[in-house]
Amino acid sequence: DAGVIQSPRHEVTEMGQEVTLRCKPISGHDYLFWYRQTMMRGLELLIYFNNNVPIDDSGMPEDRFSAKMPNASFSTLKIQPSEPRDSAVYFCASSRPLLSLGYPSGANVLTFGAGSRLTVL
Amino acid sequence: DAKTTQPPSMDCAEGRAANLPCNHSTISGNEYVYWYRQIHSQGPQYIIHGLKNNETNEMASLIITEDRKSSTLILPHATLRDTAVYYCIVRGRSGGYQKVTFGTGTKLQVIP
Numbered sequence: 001d002a003g004v005i006q007s008p009r010h011e012v013t014e015m016g017q018e019v020t021l022r023c024k025p026i027s028g029h030d031y032l033f034w035y036r037q038t039m040m041r042g043l044e045l046l047i048y049f050n051n052n053v054p055i056d057d058s059g060m061p062e063d064r065f066s067a068k069m070p071n072a073s074f075s076t077l078k079i080q081p082s083e084p085r086d087s088a089v090y091f092c093a094s095s096r097p098l099l100s101l102g103y104p105s106g107a108n109v110l111t112f113g114a115g116s117r118l119t120v121l
Numbered sequence: 122d123a124k125t126t127q128p129p130s131m132d133c134a135e136g137r138a139a140n141l142p143c144n145h146s147t148i149s150g151n152e153y154v155y156w157y158r159q160i161h162s163q164g165p166q167y168i169i170h171g172l173k174n175n176e177t178n179e180m181a182s183l184i185i186t187e188d189r190k191s192s193t194l195i196l197p198h199a200t201l202r203d204t205a206v207y208y209c210i211v212r213g214r215s216g217g218y219q220k221v222t223f224g225t226g227t228k229l230q231v232i233p
Contacts, residue, residue: 045221
């Protein structure tokens with residue numbers, strides 16, 4: 001199991017450019033989350049999907065941000081146009097339910113990727 | 122989900138037990154307590170979770186008070202690699218709702 005895979009690990013771009021961040025969740029996980037982390041605001045939930053369907057995008061800061069999950073093994077977070085205040089580390093996470101004695105326990109664990117560090121100049 | 126309160130920072134001597142408290146006085150009966158940690162520049166990592174019984178795994182122990190209004194994460198023999206931000210999260214049993222939000226956590230500094 002390679003874990004949650006994110007790309008690129010680092011991205012430096014100029015203001016106004018389009019940025020696309022990619023995520024491959026762990027196979028079999030049916031929830032996918034996008035988080036953003038900055039020093040000022042900490043770890044913020046942007047959007048999450050269940051079975052490829054967006055469930056809650058209330059954390060998406062504005063219309064410049066969009067996320068898609070075309071299939072169970074791939075998701076993108078796009079920023080267009082990018083601005084310097086979008087500079088942050090973006091994390092993708094996927095979730096699996098935990099079993100207890102072979103039955104769903106009701107608990108879930110998030111596994112995070114290594115993150116994509118975005119710098120917008 | 123119930124709100125949690127954690128001290129912003131703590132120090133612990135290497136080799137000693139690190140005891141990280143979390144207050145979740147508004148927790149409801151069907152909510153789990155989860156702990157994650159984030160080592161500098163890495164993604165958060167799951168540590169342990171519990172409902173009402175104390176739990177132990179290879180990483181840590183979780184002690185939940187009888188009234189479930191607070192809990193303590195115990196790292197029995199802290200090492201320098203345990204220096205990280207530790208997040209306590211309370212959320213309900215899985216169903217249709219999976220939103221997981223992180224607070225500010227406790228920054229644990231393990232001192233040589």
